[in-house]
Amino acid sequence: MAIRHFLDLWQLEASELRAILDDAHAMKAVRRGWPKGRVDDGAPLDGHVLAMIFEKSSTRTRTSFDVGIRQLGGSSIVMNSGDMQLGRGESIGDTARVLSRYVDLVMIRANDHGDVEDFAESAGVPVINGLTDRSHPCQIMADLMTLEEHGVDLRGARLAWVGDGNNVCSSFIHASAKFGFTLAVGTPERYAPEEDDVELAREMQGRIELYDTAEDAVAGADVVIADTFVSMGDTDADERLDLLEPFAVTEELMDLAQPGAKFLHCLPAHRGEEVDSEVIDGPSSLVFDEAENRLHAQKAIMRWCLDK
Ligand code: CP
Numbered sequence: 001m002a003i004r005h006f007l008d009l010w011q012l013e014a015s016e017l018r019a020i021l022d023d024a025h026a027m028k029a030v031r032r033g034w035p036k037g038r039v040d041d042g043a044p045l046d047g048h049v050l051a052m053i054f055e056k057s058s059t060r061t062r063t064s065f066d067v068g069i070r071q072l073g074g075s076s077i078v079m080n081s082g083d084m085q086l087g088r089g090e091s092i093g094d095t096a097r098v099l100s101r102y103v104d105l106v107m108i109r110a111n112d113h114g115d116v117e118d119f120a121e122s123a124g125v126p127v128i129n130g131l132t133d134r135s136h137p138c139q140i141m142a143d144l145m146t147l148e149e150h151g152v153d154l155r156g157a158r159l160a161w162v163g164d165g166n167n168v169c170s171s172f173i174h175a176s177a178k179f180g181f182t183l184a185v186g187t188p189e190r191y192a193p194e195e196d197d198v199e200l201a202r203e204m205q206g207r208i209e210l211y212d213t214a215e216d217a218v219a220g221a222d223v224v225i226a227d228t229f230v231s232m233g234d235t236d237a238d239e240r241l242d243l244l245e246p247f248a249v250t251e252e253l254m255d256l257a258q259p260g261a262k263f264l265h266c267l268p269a270h271r272g273e274e275v276d277s278e279v280i281d282g283p284s285s286l287v288f289d290e291a292e293n294r295l296h297a298q299k300a301i302m303r304w305c306l307d308k
Contacts, residue, residue, distance in 0.1 A: 043073025186217025
């Protein structure tokens, strides 16, 4: 069987993504009230080792993968790339080949998406994309799980992304065709999403609508999604804050969405910048369930990768 890498949502069949979400919901339900470190019944990844490589900072990804592999009965090794020979010039290919001799699964957070693809090309074990400059597929699986948990029927739902058309936005674009929702994206022209992603999604029958105001994108939406205006590695902070300010999610903006619309943000958030405190701390906000669901969704992703 081919190695099951989890690099981008568009590469997986809709049925596979559906099965991963179903598994995540089921595993979460069983654990309700359990201590966080208790191993799941049957320890599905007993004896398996996950290596995590970080080129960038992380709170949620690092902790949720680490706790997740323990709940599945496995163990983890966390490495900052700067502490590895990778940071001193060892090739990605050699690093992938060597780590594949020690561990069963690798999760990478990298600056350059191409590096993760190169790693997967040489690896003998599954590789999971834990965020690159181009995408953040694990995050979107947790986000979609959260919406379903709160009664949103993804097939036919209208999701609005406002702000920077960044890597997280790209993964939502990839997911639209796979899960059957419409994605309305509102960005300044300068920070519009990657055209390749939009074309790819439309080729797969994804319904992607592009707007240049937040108001047009949010009108009638079931879900409003924001993200930081200045992501890790962005060097044009002043220009971004200036151009993106009209795309901040306020209570007034939420009022343009459907009554009872939900709010998502992958965190970390900057209150008063891309979202007002009244929204992110208000009744429409699902952000902490969303953060928790990184754990459950990624456990299901790891099981899918290892076919366990
Ligand atoms: N949302 C997210 O990926 O969080 P971290 O950067 O803390 O991992």
